[in-house]
Amino acid sequence: MKSFQKARLARDARYDGKFFIAVKTTNIYCRPICPASPPKEENVEYFLSAAQAQEAGFRPCLRCRPESAPLSSAWLGNQAVLNKAMQRIQSGALNNHNLESFSESLGISSRYLRKLFQQHLGMSPQSFANHQRLMLAKQLLHQTQMPITDIALSSGFNSVRRFNDSFKQTMKLTPSELRRKAPSDSNTQSIQLTLSYQPPYNWTQMQQFLEQRELPLIEKVSSDCYSRTFSLKETQGWFRAVHVAQKNCFKVDIHIENTAYLMPAIAQIKKVLDIDSDVATIEKQLAKDKQLKSILTKGLRLPACWNTFEAGIKAILGQQVSVKAAYGHTHKLIEQLGSETSNGMKYFPTPSQVAKADLSFLKMPGRRKQTLTDFAQWFCEQENSNREFDLQEILDIKGIGPWSYEYIKLRSGLDPDAFPEKDLGVIKALEKYQMTDTSKWSPWRSYATLHLWNSL
Numbered sequence: 001m002k003s004f005q006k007a008r009l010a011r012d013a014r015y016d017g018k019f020f021i022a023v024k025t026t027n028i029y030c031r032p033i034c035p036a037s038p039p040k041e042e043n044v045e046y047f048l049s050a051a052q053a054q055e056a057g058f059r060p061c062l063r064c065r066p067e068s069a070p071l072s073s074a075w076l077g078n079q080a081v082l083n084k085a086m087q088r089i090q091s092g093a094l095n096n097h098n099l100e101s102f103s104e105s106l107g108i109s110s111r112y113l114r115k116l117f118q119q120h121l122g123m124s125p126q127s128f129a130n131h132q133r134l135m136l137a138k139q140l141l142h143q144t145q146m147p148i149t150d151i152a153l154s155s156g157f158n159s160v161r162r163f164n165d166s167f168k169q170t171m172k173l174t175p176s177e178l179r180r181k182a183p184s185d186s187n188t189q190s191i192q193l194t195l196s197y198q199p200p201y202n203w204t205q206m207q208q209f210l211e212q213r214e215l216p217l218i219e220k221v222s223s224d225c226y227s228r229t230f231s232l233k234e235t236q237g238w239f240r241a242v243h244v245a246q247k248n249c250f251k252v253d254i255h256i257e258n259t260a261y262l263m264p265a266i267a268q269i270k271k272v273l274d275i276d277s278d279v280a281t282i283e284k285q286l287a288k289d290k291q292l293k294s295i296l297t298k299g300l301r302l303p304a305c306w307n308t309f310e311a312g313i314k315a316i317l318g319q320q321v322s323v324k325a326a327y328g329h330t331h332k333l334i335e336q337l338g339s340e341t342s343n344g345m346k347y348f349p350t351p352s353q354v355a356k357a358d359l360s361f362l363k364m365p366g367r368r369k370q371t372l373t374d375f376a377q378w379f380c381e382q383e384n385s386n387r388e389f390d391l392q393e394i395l396d397i398k399g400i401g402p403w404s405y406e407y408i409k410l411r412s413g414l415d416p417d418a419f420p421e422k423d424l425g426v427i428k429a430l431e432k433y434q435m436t437d438t439s440k441w442s443p444w445r446s447y448a449t450l451h452l453w454n455s456l
Helices: 002-010 050-055 080-090 099-106 110-121 125-143 148-154 160-171 175-181 203-212 259-272 279-286 308-317 323-337 351-356 366-383 391-396 402-411 424-432 445-455
Strands: 020-023 028-030 044-047 191-196 219-221 225-232 235-244 249-256
Touching (some): 050 125, 080 110, 080 125, 080 259, 099 125, 125 148, 148 175, 148 259, 249 259, 279 445, 308 402, 323 351, 351 366, 366 391, 391 402
Antiparallel strands (some): 020 044, 225 235, 235 249
């Protein structure tokens, strides 16, 4: 608790999202970086998450806006199933599904899921989901001029009445009153949000990684900005993220056809830019290996593809060829199969488009083309089933081996411990620095891989 006290008094941005300060005299909870005068220590209670503070009866501060705080891996618990459930709820999984079907998709019972949430977070899955909806709604009320009805539906509430009741009960204000009390940061009709992160964030390295792999038909990379088109379930759109280093955040402009999918879209954008990772903790763990410590680059983030399917296609097209050749193949695939946008760009092809396509336009061995088709067909089957897919099943597809499997996990952001040990760049770095024991890098071998690539 002493470290929390020092961090809040210093308004240390490195702790933003790692804990929240509840003030007993005002019944309000804040971020450690709140600009308000710090309360006396005897009037303070600490929580590891905003959801826990809300569950205890505190309401969010209107000045520091806890809904804008970065998420922290420190409070997610050590249960893999719990982590997966929370990540999916943060993407809106409980907005249109009941707890029983959601639990079944995770391969567990609803009773066991409730037990996990109560044990680690002190609340039910439904309470956690409602907190996520409310925080997104509050952020949209503060930062956009979207109509309140649209905000209710975009945040995952099935009715405006339910939204108003839940909002008033938690915030002690109606949505309209909150909007009047907190002037918007935006005067446009577009969805413009601030997505904060815990420093350090090495944007230079992230920008260079993205620029080297840029696919101009679907994305644009500049010195301070990344933008791309995307497809998400039954909708499409694009986003533009501008890095603001001074404020430890990205200013994100989102255009999406169906705002009912806004919550999962925001979750994917965060994953693409690796916004929610606690890299200070990750680097501290990796630095325990003295050999690896010598090549660590501060603030390195893990750039992810938009989704697992895109990562898989890029992995297959990148087998046994250079990065330049791989992205030449990917460009051709997008050019031939991707749907067009209104501004002349493209969307990355869907599993269905690739599965049904004649891939003769790709100048590569027929076996690899068949692997693309088989992978796309497998993905179509997963999308039509009501279960959490097991990516390991792709190892049964001819042409997909351990390297492709680990690379897909790494580039999709699925597993922070993915490690493509047969990757040529990894092999070169291990030999160059005479590293032999990579097991000690767990559970952050994906980040260790990125540091190895970066060292070359």
